[in-house]
Amino acid sequence: MSRASPPDITEETSSSIIEPYEYYYPAHSVPSTSPSKITEETSSSSIELHEYYDLAHSIPSTSLETPSIHRRRTRGIKPNQAVVLSLNFPVPSAIKNAVEEKYRMQGKNEEFLYLRYTAITAKPDDFTLKGGYDLRPRFYNRAIEHLVCVTYHNEDKTLLSRTLVSLFQNIKQVHESKQKFWKAGGPAWQKILVCIVMDGIEHCDENVLDILAVMGVYKHNIRGSSVHGVPTTAHLFEITTQLVVNEKQQLIRPKEDSDDTIPPMQLMLCLKEQNAGKINSHRWIFNAFGRQLNPELVVTIDTGTYLDSKALLNLWKAFYDDHSLAGACGSLHVDLGESFREDVFPNLMNPIVATQNFEYEVASQLERAMEASTGYLSVLPGAFSGYRYRAVTGKPLSEYFCGDSAMRDEPDSKASKDVYTLNRFLGDDRVLAFEIVVNPGQHWHTDLVSNAEAYTDVPSNTTDFINQRRRWLNGAFAATIYSCRMFLRLPKTTHNIFRQALLLVQLLHNILALVLAWFSLSGFLLTVFVVNDISGNPPEGSQAKGFPFGSATPIVNAVIQVIYIATIVLQFILALGSRPKHEVVSYVTSFAVFAVIQAYMMMNLIYLTVRLLDFRLRDDGGNNYVFINEYFSDVGWLTVLVTAISVFGVYIAAGILALSPWHLFTSWAQYLFISSSYTNILNIFAFSNVNDVSWGLKTGKKESTQTPAANKEICQVPDSRSEFEEVKLDEDMEDIDRMFEETVRRALQPYERTTPPKTEGTKAKFMKFRSRLVAAYIFSNFLVCIIVLDQTFQGFYTLGDPYWHKIWFFRIWMWGNSSLYLLKCAGMIWYRVRVLFYWCLYRVCGSRRDKSLEFHLSQC
Secondary structure: OOOOOOOOOOOOOOOOOOOOOEEEOOOOOOOOOOHHHOOHHHOOOOOOHHHHHHHHHHOOHHHHHOOOOOOOEEEEEOOOOOOOEEEEEEOOHHHHHHOOHHHHHHOOHHHHHEEEEEEEOOOHHHOOOOOOOOOHHHHOOOOOOEEEEEEEOOOOHHHHHHHHHHHHHHHHHHHOOOOHHHHOOOOHHHHEEEEEEEOOOOOOOHHHHHHHHHHOOOOOOOOOOEEOOEEOOEEEEEEEEOOEEOOOOOEEEOOOOOOOOOOOEEEEEEEEOOOOOHHHHHHHHHHHHHHHHOOOEEEEEEOOOEEOOOHHHHHHHHHHHOOOEEEEEEEEEEOOOOOHHHHHHHHHHOHHHHHHHHHHHHHHHHHHHHHHHHOOOOOOOOOEEEEEHHHHOOHHHHHHHHHOHHHHOOOOOOOOOOHHHHHHHHHHHHHHHHHHHOOOOOOOEEEEEEEEEEEEOOOOOHHHHHHHHHHHHHHHHHHHHHHHHHHHHHHHOOOOHHHHHHHHHHHHHHHHHHHHHHOHHHHHHHHHHHHHHHHHOOOOOOOOOOOOOHHHHHHHHHHHHHHHHHHHHHHHHHHHHOOHHHOHHHHHHHHHHHHHHHHHHHHHHHHHHHHHHHHHHOOOOHHHHHHHHHHHHHHOHHHHHHHHHHHHHHHHHHHHHOOOOHHHHHOHHHHHHHHHHHHHHHHHHHHHOOOOOOOOOOOOOOOOOOOOOOOOOOOEOOOOOOOOEEEEEEOOHHHHHHHHHHHHHHHOOOOOOOOOOOOOOOOOOOHHHHHHHHHHHHHHHHHHHHHHHOHHHHHHOOOOOHHHHHHHHHHHHHHHHHHHHHHHHHHHHHHHHHHHHHHHHHHHHOOOOOOOHHHHHHHO
16 A cells, blocks of 8 residues: 655645645755845744745855854852753754744743753663653653654664654544543643664664754754763653654645644654664663653654554544443555655565465455454554553563563573574563563453554565565564463463364464465475376376466476475575575565466366366366366365465455455465465575564664764763763853754755675574474474375375375375365454444444443444
8 A cells, every 4th residue: 555645835836735744855056045134033033934934945054164252151069969850951042943832832831942961870660750860751740642652773764754644643543633632631642752763873774863963853962871970771762843853854744824834843863872683672661761651552653654644643532432341553655656656566566575465465355354253363563553551551561571682681580591592582572562461360462453544664575575574484483382382371361162163263373374384385286286287298098288387387397396405405405504685585585486487377277177167067068177186176166265265365355345455456366375375485495584682684784883972071970970971061042043943954954775795694502493494384284294205104104105194195295275264254254244333323422431342232
């Protein structure tokens, strides 16, 4: 799916189009104004803000370097005994002027005019009021309903800008909501707090910091390396702003006195000193900031996710109407772009992107819908999910944070360091989802909110795709085994009998899916070999010719079998001996080989189906294909019919019931050709690299950037606690504006992707576990192939000759996969019926919280 794009605004139309935001291109044609006009004294005048930002591109670079920056006035600051340093820095005049007067009256004037900086020297669990730390929303006594966490690792500024723009749009929708809840207790924007958590300074893109500085939530050269000799663990910046830069590097500001203007956003930036992983970032949100703010709902969003304008509001409604809902996720779609010709069509022509587009749509329409019918979503994607804060506190979060790499080094830590557990926490979005449902003494459940939509970026090349799926597959594999083992905790919960029965059905579904996934390597190989052999090698005495090359077909099939097996062996060699970024050509070739073989097999399946119909419907010449009818009869007509309906019909039914079948026309074909590579390439690479428990980096991302180091002069603290710090605090406004002007220049520059220098892979760990897992995976699948294909095994089994080995294989394989699809279809239908039922109740009651709801339910 593609998301709607903001209208392009030119000089002729910018004054006539009314949109929620104004877009200003970094144009060079606008006449420049003097920097001296933008001073503190003119902040209340009617100067246009866009003139100031165009100034960053209209003034030659030398004009910013000529004026000397005055020596800043300094004064001593003595931190409290808890080694907490918190300072307020005045924001540039342009940011002050962007705030509308009506919002200054609603909020505290200080939050718009001063950037609050806190040098944190404590761990997330020690970020408490008792320790001397405080947050502006708590200080202002605001009840935070939404705490939105945006996790950042090393993404570029376009992805972060896209996410922040969508959050502004969502806050606007919440602010304009007619719900009485949002009208009571102050403006709606004061109940939403957005926190960007950056996972380490080392991987942070300096261009991203420039974007944040333009918004006012970051200031260069004020980060302190230590306070009273205690190293800082994180840097916290707080501001309330109405400025944002979109992904096209256009500045967006509110329109004065317009109904379409954007409300302010309470924004925090937590810049961690060290890279500690995504779970550690969530630890800062839940354990540090969440404990002080006590929000009702915590929403996790990955950088690059673009939310639909009503996504947050629809997600909140689900929690507001269901008191027992602990976690929920929205419908995730692949962001195919804005323009069909320039973005959507090229993306759909990329089989990697198109395949993921189909996969994401099926996941939302079928798989998560089925899981929602049982009350347990096996995965709550970090790209867009919500948690009720009081439901996850306690055991769920304590179990979840055992995967924090920073906790493993802490004394008395319960975090396990074995390879199985570390792989389980690669699927971090699965761990917390499971712990919520099996929390002892509780009856929380999770759900899918299908009308809360979001768009996310996906890998577009084989290297990123393989690396991402390595983490996903190993995390899902370990987490699924853990959930199957720990389902014995289910009786300790207070779920009703009906819910527990549904959860047991889902347990059986997960076990069956795990077994089929394990043997999928042999399943694909046997399906290709047997189908090609039936169509290309008719029995002796038959007048039928081999398809599609006549008498030469057996030779062609033999060559295909050799190429297939050789490519499988190549995958193990590549996975064990190299990295995807070093073997791009080999992996692209492997994807192409399996796609061609898949297409060849599908052609043979179509041929066999046509010949079978000819045999059943026609008398002339039908006896030539009696052997095809024998295969069909021995496998069972019901088996073949159910498999065909479940494999193809379930996707169609899910798309129609969700009123979104377009992926079936645009991406299904690409998925069919790539599907065999999911097993033959992705699974093999994942198991062969189970020893790698890192998250990895995307290609095109710098592993270390030139992010400025912490400024020791600004927050330099003598060794003696009796002395004072020298802190740059009372800065000259003219210097502030001049430095900010230079930052704007850098932030609004078009983004150019850089190619990082090639480096060697990470060190191999847990080789013993990997060797055993890969050996078990290879030999178990190899044994299945030998039993089905090799005639020497027929004397050891009661299945008959090798012909019946093949028949029984197809029976088991087809019924196993059909059972999974039918279970998903049944759960999906139940979910859609439930959604329709509650929609009808909404029409009658207005809300599930309506007092008359119990009456209507009792009548039903």
